[in-house]
Amino acid sequence: MLRGTLGNEIQPRRAEAHACQPGGGAPRKRQTYTKPFLRKGPCHCATGRYRSHNLIAMLCEHIQDPASQRLTWNKPPKSVLIIKKIRDTSLLQPFKELCIFLTQQKNMIVYVERKVIEDPAIANESFVSIKKNICTFREDYDDISNCVDFIICLGGDGTLLYASSLFQESVPPVMAFHLGSLGFLTPFNFDTFQSQVTQVIEGNAAIILRSRLEVKVVKEYRENGSVEEMSLVTNGNKTMQYQVLNEVVVDRGPSSYLSNVDLFLDGHLITTVQGDGVIVSTPTGSTAYAVAAGATMIHPNVPAIMITPICPHSLSFRPIVVPAGVELKIMLSRDARNTAWVSLDGRKRQEIAYGDSITITTSCFPVPSICFRDPVNDWFESLAQCLHWNVRKKQSHLSSEEEEF
DSSP: BBBOSSSOOOSSSSTOOOOOOOSSSOOOOOOOOOOOOBBOOOOOOSOOOOHHHHHHHHHHTTTTOOGGBEEEEEEOOOOOEEEEEETGGGGGHHHHHHHIIIISSSHHHHHHEHHHHHHHHGGGGHHOOOOHEEEOOTTTOOOTTTOOEEEEEEEEEEHHOOOOOOOOOOOEEEEEEEOOOOSSSSOOOOGHHHHHHHHHHTTOBHHHOOOOOEEEEEEEETTTTTOTTEEEEEEEEEEEEEEEEEEEEEOTOOOOOOHHHHHHTTTTEEEEESSSSSEEOOTTTGGGGHHHHHOOOOOTTSEEEEEEEEEHHHHHOEEEEEETTOOOOEEETTTTTEEHHHHHHHTEEEOOOOOEEEEEEEEEOOOEESSSSOOHHHHHHHHHHHHHHTTTOOOOOOHHHTOOO
């Protein structure tokens, strides 16, 4: 059976990265948890001989069984990160109840982003006692990747995307409560949060590994060019690397002209996209912007990358699905009349000029998302409830008299 560890330790960027540690002393490191192993498929080779049909059996051994993905702790979790939607007064009471439950009943270390605590909406006396037991951190400054055992999101799908952006390498398991507008990626109801969180702490939960895209934006060196965070300068070029959960969108930006970008697959030019832009998405992102642009919906367990044009100037340009192991590269075409713009999960929007490139591969660091039931049922329930998939008026049956006509 294939085994691995999702909880690889990441070195902190700064010595002061760990915002606080109750009781003093050195900050605790996140304990690694066991990656769910992949159960082998039904075609198992029983003999040691390799015949023609045995080769097919060997390939079948790598078929993934979603039911085999279970959360397993090496040690009981001791710390949790809470991601809360900012400036949403409806989340104040759930946030307070969750913090009290985790700190007082479960005796856990709770991490919260500093801007959540500084939110004027919770600047009242009822939160004074809670703030004393909470550790804070700052985005893009403090590194808590080795401190958090799992994550709890309060809000909509955007909270899960934001949690993914905080961890550019190994990601702790994520438990998302539906307290926002859509909730396609947030399967849990907060009404029974105590029993559900307890099950996760005890390791009694199914998970789904949501693949991410590793995106490298390479910009040619230009005088007076600004250097952004997460950037490296090599051979005079500036490279910025990101982890993307939903999609990479390359569009025409504010220009009135069509965008014109070349799309390479493993170094070979496969097509030129002329239109409003192109979407490169994960299976998780296939139910977001991509499906609105006409793409099909892919279950997150399917290893694939989707390429979807946005309003292409061609009647025959249909969305395509490519293997997860390929390398995609997007560059401005020589015939382009304007620059392009790229956004990553709706954030980090930046301009792409001539000579710049965007390289996209499947990341080695997926997001382990905790399921309410299991990966298959949760996905179809989200399709039905959030996207109203196949909702229609059913055809009535024919009576015996009607069948004669």
